[in-house]
Amino acid sequence: MKTPEADRSALADATLSLHAGAGSRQSGAPVNASPAFSTNYYTDPDAVGFSANDLTADAPHFYTRWGNPTLDLLESRLAALERGEAAISFASGMAAVSSLFLQTLRAGDHLVLANICYAGVAELANDILPGYGIEVTRVDATRPEAIAAAMRPTTRLVHVETPANPILTLVDIPAVARIAHDGGAELSVDSTIGTPVATKPILLGADYVVHSLSKYLCGHGDALGGAVIGRAESLSRLRKQNLIHLGGCLAPFSAWLILRGMETLAPRMALHEANARRVEAYLAEHPRVRSVYWPGSPRHPQHDLAVRQMRNFSGLLSFNVKDGQGPSTARRLADRLRVFAYAVSLGKAKSLIFYIPTDDLLRSSFRLEGAAARAYRDWSAEGIFRVSVGLEDADDLIADLDAALG
Missing domain, CATH: 3.40.640.10 (Type I PLP-dependent aspartate aminotransferase-like (Major domain))
Known part of the structure; x- marks a missing residue:
């Protein structure tokens, strides 16, 4: 054999x-x-x-x-x-x-x-x-x-x-x-x-x-x-x-x-991707959301490269909100979410979301200045919400976000 x-x-x-x-x-x-x-x-x-x-x-x-x-x-x-x-x-x-x-x-x-x-x-x-x-x-x-x-x-x-x-x-x-x-x-x-x-x-x-x-x-x-x-x-x-x-x-x-x-990596990644596709589509149409980034979406600026290079688009996406409302939206999500956990890390079976202020990251970790800092802000605005989409039912995830975002 x-x-x-x-x-x-x-x-x-x-x-x-x-x-x-x-x-x-x-x-x-x-x-x-x-x-x-x-x-x-x-x-x-x-x-x-x-x-x-x-x-x-x-x-x-x-x-x-x-x-x-x-x-x-x-x-x-x-x-x-x-x-x-x-x-x-x-x-x-x-x-x-x-x-x-x-x-x-x-x-x-x-x-x-x-x-x-x-x-x-x-x-x-x-x-x-x-x-x-x-x-x-x-x-x-x-x-x-x-x-x-x-x-x-x-x-x-x-x-x-x-x-x-x-x-x-x-x-x-x-x-x-x-x-x-x-x-x-x-x-x-x-x-x-x-x-x-x-x-x-x-x-x-x-x-x-x-x-x-x-x-x-x-x-x-x-x-x-x-x-x-x-x-x-x-x-x-x-x-x-x-x-x-x-x-x-x-x-x-x-x-x-x-x-x-x-042992469950392949089926997990298939479900992570499928759920992320649904969540990205929801966020892209939400009136509070400025931009959403997920390599599997045609809205991603580098989607063509993603298609050439990736056979699965993973379950991680990020988004930012309009009108400088990042900190208040982060507080609202932390208080109201019931399925998502407001927590750092990614790649878990359970869905996670966390807000990363742009000024903090540029100052403490990336230390970008000038054109590099401006390029990062073009993507992140005043802060980015990193969303690790888990294995829950996609309808439940969307309903949880909808109730929390308002």
Whole structure:
């Protein structure tokens, strides 16, 4: 019988998210969830030397910070879904990004960073990397020519996020990959919002894919995790150096929770997308709403790129309101919503909404000025409502918003 690992590239995402990495099934083996190996250590006197510097790719398990069977399964499944050679799991998405940046960049190197990305990544680049002698140029990544203009002989990495949090701008991955590679750099893509169901950046030319596993891949809001997917040789160095020595390893039980969530990734993303389509259409016609952004809508300014690059448009959308009413609308939603939760985060089974004031984000995280700040305000106005559309009945979600918005 042909197993999923025999030719994983021939299998659909819905199948891979259930079976990839599990290997052949032996008689009497459990068919349901894989076990969580919640142990710190293993007994094998010949496994490896005392130092992780002696670790080899084929070494048996020795210490969970170095590797664990539950993490192995999660990493194999992620690599299969992203069509990468290998994956490494981390304790959070920020641990994954930080480890990748510190592995790839050294003093004197240059990072080109999308100026709209997850706030924690922006703050890492603004506040911490320069202290290590790493230069950072932030650019409008929706314009490949801006990335090309920012490249230097010392550029080692270009990092983008698509769709970008929180305003859902998109990046043309193949175009940016060509620019990065022509300049002797690598490209990493944060695909957390899209998920592997929507976009496979490695197939589009990226060298690394980054995920916050806490979001759609887990799907239930009960575990933190992160991952980097890429070439086996590069990730072997990343594991041996930064994962092990910086210590941001994923707990086995968290990995088990994420694996459990991944089993329903494909049908969940289909329902997230269907519900988001309905909610976006409602918001677009609401008299209080100024603009609504969702890549699956023809109203999105980059919808043509979304159609070329995404097979699922995800469940995250954003909108702003008219006449400077953002703060008062946020208070009204927080007080009146009954199905949506007024809460931060995204990618959960339950619907969430949260208001992000533009001035606060520009000051604290993005630190955009001049034309870049004006471009952001063109999308966000005085503030953006980030809406993570969940798996509830779409009519109930719309009725909840309608009652709260008034």
